[in-house]
Amino acid sequence: MDNPPIQGPIFLIETNKISPNPHQPRRDFDETALRELANSIREFGILQPLIVTKLEKENETGTSVEYQLIAGERRWRASALLGLERVPAIIRNTNLEKDRLELAIIENVQRENLNPIEMARAYSKLQDDYNLTQREIATRLGKSREAVANTIRLLNLPTPIQESISKNQISESQGRLLLSVPDLIQQQSLFDDLLKNNMSVRELKSRITKLNKPAEPELTQPAPTNNPENLFLQKQLEELLGTKVKVEKSGDSGKITIAFYSQEELQSLIQKLSSTGGENQPL
Structure with a gap:
C-alpha cells in the first residue's frame, strides 16, 4: 500500500524523549x-516520519516536554536499535486518550499494519472504554458497520485460534467460519484439521455446512394396533407357553415376541413349541 501523504511540518525529535503509546493497538x-527494518533505515533513512503528540509536564525547574507515539512504533524501535539520536516526526496536538487511540488506529489502518485480532481489540476498546458505537467507529475509519462488527466478533474465539489468526496461520475468514460452530469440541476439531490439512475457506465452509445440517428424521412404520383378536391369541399363547408373549399384527403379516429369562427357560420353550406343533392344536 502506498504511504499516505504527509500532513504538517516535520521535526527532528530526540529518540529518548519519545515513549510508546500505552493504547497502541499493535x-x-x-x-x-x-x-531488517533497522538495516533498511541504516541504508535509506526513515522514509515516513513518525506521528507523535506533545506531552508537557510541570516539574521543579519549570516545564519539561516529552512526546508520545501515535504511529510509527516499529520505526522508533528500529531507530533505537541503531542508536539514532533523533528521528523525523509530525506532531499532532491531542490531549484526550480516546483521540490518541483513534489516531493510532487510523494511522495503522491506513498502512495496513494491524493483524485482524489487533484490529478487533482496538475496535473493542473504542467501543467499551470510550462508548463509541460500531457505526461511529466505522464512520471514523471509512469502513462499513458490518465489517467492524465482524472483526470484533473474532474476540469470541478461543485464545489459541485468535493467536493463529494473529500469526497468519489461518485467515480472518476462516476464523469467522469457526465462530459459526457452537460446539467447542467440534470447533477445536475443525481448527486442528484446518492447521493440519491447510484447508481452503471453501473446504472449511463445506465441512461446517455438513456438520450443522440437521439430521433427517428416520421414517418409522406406524405402530401396529392390538385388536381384540390379537389380544385373544396373545393370551392363549401365554397360557400355553407359561411366559410373556407379544403379538404384533399389521394387515396379513406381523410378528410374535416370546420372552425368556434363562437358558433353561429357552430350552423349555423350544420343547413346548415342538410338542405343540406335533399335536397340531388350534390356537
Whole structure:
C-alpha cells in the first residue's frame, strides 16, 4: 500500500524523549523484522516520519516536554536499535486518550499494519472504554458497520485460534467460519484439521455446512394396533407357553415376541413349541 501523504511540518525529535503509546493497538513486534527494518533505515533513512503528540509536564525547574507515539512504533524501535539520536516526526496536538487511540488506529489502518485480532481489540476498546458505537467507529475509519462488527466478533474465539489468526496461520475468514460452530469440541476439531490439512475457506465452509445440517428424521412404520383378536391369541399363547408373549399384527403379516429369562427357560420353550406343533392344536 502506498504511504499516505504527509500532513504538517516535520521535526527532528530526540529518540529518548519519545515513549510508546500505552493504547497502541499493535502488540506484536517481531525481533527479526525489526532488525531488517533497522538495516533498511541504516541504508535509506526513515522514509515516513513518525506521528507523535506533545506531552508537557510541570516539574521543579519549570516545564519539561516529552512526546508520545501515535504511529510509527516499529520505526522508533528500529531507530533505537541503531542508536539514532533523533528521528523525523509530525506532531499532532491531542490531549484526550480516546483521540490518541483513534489516531493510532487510523494511522495503522491506513498502512495496513494491524493483524485482524489487533484490529478487533482496538475496535473493542473504542467501543467499551470510550462508548463509541460500531457505526461511529466505522464512520471514523471509512469502513462499513458490518465489517467492524465482524472483526470484533473474532474476540469470541478461543485464545489459541485468535493467536493463529494473529500469526497468519489461518485467515480472518476462516476464523469467522469457526465462530459459526457452537460446539467447542467440534470447533477445536475443525481448527486442528484446518492447521493440519491447510484447508481452503471453501473446504472449511463445506465441512461446517455438513456438520450443522440437521439430521433427517428416520421414517418409522406406524405402530401396529392390538385388536381384540390379537389380544385373544396373545393370551392363549401365554397360557400355553407359561411366559410373556407379544403379538404384533399389521394387515396379513406381523410378528410374535416370546420372552425368556434363562437358558433353561429357552430350552423349555423350544420343547413346548415342538410338542405343540406335533399335536397340531388350534390356537
